[in-house]
Amino acid sequence: MSTTTGQTAPHPPNAATPPSASVVQVEDLVAEYAGRRILDRLNLHVSQGEILVIMGGSGSGKTTLLRHLLGLKRPSSGRVSVLGVDISRGERSKLYQVRKQIGVAFQGGALFGSLSLIENVELPLREHTNLDNNTIGIMSRMKLELMDLAGFEHLMPSELSGGMVKRAALARAVVMDPKLLFFDEPSAGLDPVVAVELDDLILKLREAMGITVVVVTHELQSAFKIADRIAILDKGQIVVEGTVDEVRNSDNRRVQDLLNRRARDEVLDPDAYLDRLTRNVRH
Amino acid sequence: MTYAVQSAGSYTVISLHGEIDLQCSPDTRSVILDRLGSGENVVVDLSGVSYIDSSGVASLVEGLRFAKTRGLRFALVSVSAPAMQVLELARLEKVFPIYAAVDDLDQL
Numbered sequence: 001m002s003t004t005t006g007q008t009a010p011h012p013p014n015a016a017t018p019p020s021a022s023v024v025q026v027e028d029l030v031a032e033y034a035g036r037r038i039l040d041r042l043n044l045h046v047s048q049g050e051i052l053v054i055m056g057g058s059g060s061g062k063t064t065l066l067r068h069l070l071g072l073k074r075p076s077s078g079r080v081s082v083l084g085v086d087i088s089r090g091e092r093s094k095l096y097q098v099r100k101q102i103g104v105a106f107q108g109g110a111l112f113g114s115l116s117l118i119e120n121v122e123l124p125l126r127e128h129t130n131l132d133n134n135t136i137g138i139m140s141r142m143k144l145e146l147m148d149l150a151g152f153e154h155l156m157p158s159e160l161s162g163g164m165v166k167r168a169a170l171a172r173a174v175v176m177d178p179k180l181l182f183f184d185e186p187s188a189g190l191d192p193v194v195a196v197e198l199d200d201l202i203l204k205l206r207e208a209m210g211i212t213v214v215v216v217t218h219e220l221q222s223a224f225k226i227a228d229r230i231a232i233l234d235k236g237q238i239v240v241e242g243t244v245d246e247v248r249n250s251d252n253r254r255v256q257d258l259l260n261r262r263a264r265d266e267v268l269d270p271d272a273y274l275d276r277l278t279r280n281v282r283h
Numbered sequence: 284m285t286y287a288v289q290s291a292g293s294y295t296v297i298s299l300h301g302e303i304d305l306q307c308s309p310d311t312r313s314v315i316l317d318r319l320g321s322g323e324n325v326v327v328d329l330s331g332v333s334y335i336d337s338s339g340v341a342s343l344v345e346g347l348r349f350a351k352t353r354g355l356r357f358a359l360v361s362v363s364a365p366a367m368q369v370l371e372l373a374r375l376e377k378v379f380p381i382y383a384a385v386d387d388l389d390q391l
Contacts, residue, residue: 006288142341145373175337176305209336
């Protein structure tokens with residue numbers, strides 16, 4: 001029997017984020033635009049392997065917070081640390097290293113209109129790795145299969161439905177097996193069945209790949225299904241942060257406003273609703 | 284990631300250990316394709332794999348395709364739980380011939 005052994009160059013793939021470490025750490029973050037304070041001394045952390053859902057109404061600061069977590073904006077003051085790296089100082093080399101380990105699925109998909117679906121998904125691998133073409137092709141097709149987009153790889157973004165665009169954006173976001181995934185409004189504009197499928201996918205990705213996920217959404221059902229913790233943002237501050245049960249049972253008025261909007265829909269009285277709709281109808 | 288290659292009857296067994304990710308999967312790919320390119324039937328032992336990402340799985344997929352094209356055998360044995368989870372996520376657990384141990388393979 002002959003034996004050959006080999007070893008690749010040592011590297012610390014998870015060295016920056018030991019189990020249960022904070023993957024995201026936000027300290028006293030202040031963001032101001034044109035003299036208006038959007039985020040007001042905000043503190044937040046996300047642990048490794050956790051799914052954190054950030055919720056809040058329009059104008060609550062969700063999008064601004066996401067931009068700071070991605071290093072797209074520099075804080076007026078405070079600190080944002082992602083995967084153990086302080087990204088709030090805007091150092092490009094540090095940002096680049098962190099961003100290679102992050103996947104982002106933007107609300108509108110942000111697919112390149114001039115590239116086919118498969119070319120969009122392959123793009124991060126072509127830009128950031130030296131992998132062989134065969135490997136890139138197989139990895140990308142695996143992600144398209146996972147997102148139930150097999151057979152559509154040569155379609156252009158303009159030929160995709162809303163749900164397909166969301167899934168394509170998610171396929172591209174996870175094609176490099178990121179340690180951290182940001183997903184902006186995954187369910188917005190989707191029919192309930194597709195939205196539930198997308199929630200299941202997020203849970204599967206976390207389970208199989210151990211990905212840490214930060215989801216920004218205003219969809220309660222989705223948040224309650226996937227979240228380990230929910231952070232509710234209002235007027236630039238986290239007003240409640242906790243497990244699904246803790247948020248459900250919170251007596252914070254803003255939180256109850258958010259929850260009760262959906263509750264009111266769920267106990268819809270069809271006759272009363274019809275009356276409201278036909279109040280001005282005369283026969 | 285480390286690997287060991289040894290012969291076992293009519294098979295070449297490639298044992299992978301540690302984490303297989305974007306940085307080392309090209310080595311995984313090379314060792315698999317080199318052996319298949321030499322006309323050897325290849326078994327990949329994944330018992331020592333604590334983590335494998337999509338690029339590592341892609342190397343296995345390419346190996347399987349290469350073997351089928353050349354009429355060679357390619358199988359996985361002793362797949363660790365973390366590796367199996369990733370194979371299942373990619374719905375590949377029924378695509379690869381998977382055995383509990385090398386001894387379970389038919390000798391050619």
